[in-house]
Amino acid sequence: AATIWYEKDADLSVFEGKKVAILGYGSQGHAHALNLRDSGVDVVVGLRPTSKSVDYAKEQGLEVKPVGEAVAEADVVMILLPDQYQAKVYKEEVEPNLKPGAALAFAHGFNIHYGYIKPSEDHPVFMVAPKGPGHIVRREYAAGRGVPVVVAVEQDPDGKTWPLCLAYAKALGALRAGAIKTTFTEETETDLFGEQDVLMGGINHLCDLGFDVLTEAGYQPEIAYFEVFHELKMLVDLANEGGLNKARWSCSDTAQYGDYTSTVITEETKKRMQYQLKRIQDGSFAKEFMDDQAAGAPKFKQLQEEYSHPHLETVGPKLRAMFSWNNQVDADADMAESF
Ligand code: NDP
Ligand code: MG
Ligand code: MG
Structure with missing residues (x-):
């Protein structure tokens, strides 16, 4: 342990x-x-x-x-x-x-x-x-x-x-x-894996893609935003308190059944994760990032630009403003100052 x-x-x-x-x-x-x-x-x-x-x-x-x-x-x-x-x-x-x-x-x-x-x-x-x-x-x-x-x-x-x-x-x-x-090795490799494959590279793309699929199918963007993004925080809060089981327990049986039977995350996703992990372990991700930075970060800047307007943000600001707890966070002086 x-x-x-x-x-x-x-x-x-x-x-x-x-x-x-x-x-x-x-x-x-x-x-x-x-x-x-x-x-x-x-x-x-x-x-x-x-x-x-x-x-x-x-x-x-x-x-x-x-x-x-x-x-x-x-x-x-x-x-x-x-x-x-x-x-x-x-x-x-x-x-x-x-x-x-x-x-x-x-x-x-x-x-x-x-x-x-x-x-x-x-x-x-x-x-x-x-x-x-x-x-x-x-x-x-x-x-x-x-x-x-x-x-x-x-x-x-x-x-x-x-x-x-x-x-x-x-x-x-x-x-x-x-x-x-x-250890330095374990922290570095797992931190990079977590952020690029699950917490950011996984979830961020998943939410934005879910928003695309719904809006392209003709659903209202406001509704899509709530369904594929806004509720995430509440589920994460529950999962933080009591694990995935608590988050599942609080959802309907319909939601649970859909969760268990979903075909979105596949064996192929696991293979992609293992591939990403290998690039972290052998140093090729670090080298790619640092070489780009040393050259003035052309690829990083291009990607930042490309991703700076996530589709779901077409309605995000308007909808977030409706919620008082979000307004409170925006008013946090420390956060505002260095954001
Ligand atoms: P930030 O980008 O938020 O802060 C960088 C600071 O470094 C700024 O104050 C900036 O000041 C200063 N700075 C940048 N370049 C130079 C320079 N050449 N000379 C002197 N000062 C400089 O960094 P983070 O806090 O995000 O990251 C710091 C470390 O913490 C990293 O190792 C990161 O991996 C780690 N970490 C970060 C987490 C996070 O919450 N962000 C979580 C856990 C770990 P200015 O540009 O104004 O001069
Ligand atoms: Mg981390
Ligand atoms: Mg990190």
């Missing part, structure tokens, strides 16, 4: 006399900086001086410095930059300024696992990867709860990396929910 750690398993005193640099102030960066600060950790945010987030972070009471300066005074450096830029920033601004023995931390194993960042052996390397978007990591912490994380240690030169890793997870509020032990 997986090893899971909770509040009692970590000690925040590990941070006494230590400074933590959080590089980046995006989705994860703002959540880590604010949660750690509110847990009593001495935090400095590292940003390029041109960043639109400099003033925003300062307004929230945080110390902000250029990346190199923040790194130079830190005992722990958490790198929360987009994965495709981390290697360059590491080479140019992190490595030359890193204190001897300072720890490097990540929220995703990509750069270490695929070898884009190769820290020298004297630096502890660990991961605290929240299994949720950064804005929820902050929102849950503020509500006295936490988003679960997976944690891993890649280099442990001083024998103190695990207690440091768990203390970081605790300061983030994550141990209120729990931290599951993993």
Whole structure:
């Protein structure tokens, strides 16, 4: 069984006399900086001086410095930059300024696992990867709860990396929910698989395709939106509380029978998933993504453009505005600011 750690398993005193640099102030960066600060950790945010987030972070009471300066005074450096830029920033601004023995931390194993960042052996390397978007990591912490994380240690030169890793997870509020032990390899490969084959690449395409099929068959787009997309959240909420069985239990027998007998997801889908997983494991997905990024991201930008108007969004904004809980989320200051 997986090893899971909770509040009692970590000690925040590990941070006494230590400074933590959080590089980046995006989705994860703002959540880590604010949660750690509110847990009593001495935090400095590292940003390029041109960043639109400099003033925003300062307004929230945080110390902000250029990346190199923040790194130079830190005992722990958490790198929360987009994965495709981390290697360059590491080479140019992190490595030359890193204190001897300072720890490097990540929220995703990509750069270490695929070898884009190769820290020298004297630096502890660990991961605290929240299994949720950064804005929820902050929102849950503020509500006295936490988003679960997976944690891993890649280099442990001083024998103190695990207690440091768990203390970081605790300061983030994550141990209120729990931290599951993993490795950089397992986290990287399963994270990529989850997002490209199920959570995003699976569900997103499925919803949009379902919308096309209904509207092309002459049904009203508003009705189609509700049937293939809007209700998803409610089913996911139920599944989150009690698993797929609870979501099924709450639906009609008619719905259940249709679910069990559906022919949409086939053995062929499983083969596609296995093919995608193989491309993750052998590094070809990572290489394709990073090569495109290195060339100025032509394919990524073209795909972003191509997918920027999902068909179901022709009616989405109008329908979402009808629901008060959605309006509340849109009014969330943190979310609005960095969206
Ligand atoms: P974001 O894109 O939200 O934030 C990126 C931040 O990095 C911004 O503050 C940006 O500032 C800064 N930045 C970008 N380029 C540079 C640069 N060259 N020099 C200095 N600062 C730079 O990133 P995420 O929070 O989404 O991702 C961060 C890490 O967390 C990744 O490893 C990701 O895989 C991981 N992760 C993300 C999750 C999420 O919820 N998004 C979930 C779990 C893990 P500016 O451009 O203003 O200068
Ligand atoms: Mg993930
Ligand atoms: Mg990911």
